[in-house]
Amino acid sequence: MLEMLNVSYMYEDKTIALNNVSIDLKKGKKIGIIGSNGAGKSTLFMNFLGLLKPTKGKIFFDGKELKYDKKTLDNLRKNVGIVFQDPDKQIFFSNVYDDIAFALKNLKYNEEEIKQRVESSIRNTNIAHLRNKPVHFLSYGQKKNVSIAGTVVMDQKIIFFDEPNAGLDYPSKENVKNILNNLTERENKIIVISSHDMNFIYEICDYIYILNKGCILAEGETREIFLRKEILDEAALEEPFLIKIHKYFGKPICKSEKELFY
Numbered sequence: 001m002l003e004m005l006n007v008s009y010m011y012e013d014k015t016i017a018l019n020n021v022s023i024d025l026k027k028g029k030k031i032g033i034i035g036s037n038g039a040g041k042s043t044l045f046m047n048f049l050g051l052l053k054p055t056k057g058k059i060f061f062d063g064k065e066l067k068y069d070k071k072t073l074d075n076l077r078k079n080v081g082i083v084f085q086d087p088d089k090q091i092f093f094s095n096v097y098d099d100i101a102f103a104l105k106n107l108k109y110n111e112e113e114i115k116q117r118v119e120s121s122i123r124n125t126n127i128a129h130l131r132n133k134p135v136h137f138l139s140y141g142q143k144k145n146v147s148i149a150g151t152v153v154m155d156q157k158i159i160f161f162d163e164p165n166a167g168l169d170y171p172s173k174e175n176v177k178n179i180l181n182n183l184t185e186r187e188n189k190i191i192v193i194s195s196h197d198m199n200f201i202y203e204i205c206d207y208i209y210i211l212n213k214g215c216i217l218a219e220g221e222t223r224e225i226f227l228r229k230e231i232l233d234e235a236a237l238e239e240p241f242l243i244k245i246h247k248y249f250g251k252p253i254c255k256s257e258k259e260l261f262y
């Protein structure tokens with residue numbers, strides 16, 4: 001699968017954004033990468049996607065060291081995708097259907113397969129009502145769903161989500177949560193999520209890496225990590241509210257609000 005070993009990354013202006021980072025995406029199905037502003041999350045994602053090349057260290061995909069020639073990168077992109085935080089970075093066409101179909105058309109899939117895959121992606125992301133809408137009429141949250149559909153349609157094994165719920169209202173956040181759960185549970189994907197919303201990460205993820213000033217400060221199963229207040233403080237991260245309820249009100253430790261109240 002996908003792994004980075006002792007990766008460091010330095011930008012041209014000498015900023016060291018990653019410092020000796022090792023991450024193995026076999027450790028979970030929904031992996032959270034958390035850290036405060038500037039901790040190195042986006043740089044980490046771009047290294048995993050082959051968009052940046054580590055200054056030191058190595059990336060391995062399916063057991064082979066990643067090379068940066070076109071053929072190897074094309075193969076990586078067939079298997080590893082990303083949904084960027086800003087949907088405008090990802091939407092190119094004026095019509096929703098065409099936008100979702102774009103990458104498949106580029107890869108020369110036949111019309112029938114394109115239709116099937118686009119329709120399935122539209123269903124899985126709950127945007128059937130938007131199918132024929134011009135993209136410039138869509139709200140931010142609707143564009144976000146279209147950008148997710150445009151990635152899901154590629155059927156890659158591993159999908160990175162950069163801040164998938166930022167700027168979304170409650171129903172849209174719930175929709176994204178369902179999409180992420182379906183991707184891992186029904187479609188057997190591995191997803192990697194970065195977010196500043198600790199409640200969202202706590203509820204969704206099964207394994208966590210904490211990045212702090214470019215270094216991995218801690219890694220482990222979600223509950224175990226979020227119970228370590230000293231580590232959260234060091235990384236300037238908030239305790240999820242379900243952890244607070246457990247620690248300060250003596251309630252059982254629950255993974256979701258539903259589990260606590262119903």
Ligand SMILES: Nc1ncnc2c1ncn2[C@@H]1O[C@H](COP(=O)(O)OP(=O)(O)OP(=O)(O)O)[C@@H](O)[C@H]1O
Pocket residue numbers: 011012013015016017035036037038039040041042043044
């Ligand atoms: N193109 C660049 N040139 C120089 N330094 C950069 C560049 N991009 C990012 N950095 C620096 O690298 C460090 C890590 O940035 P990065 O964007 O990866 O962090 P992040 O965890 O994604 O932050 P945020 O949560 O704010 O999005 C920061 O110190 C940032 O200023």
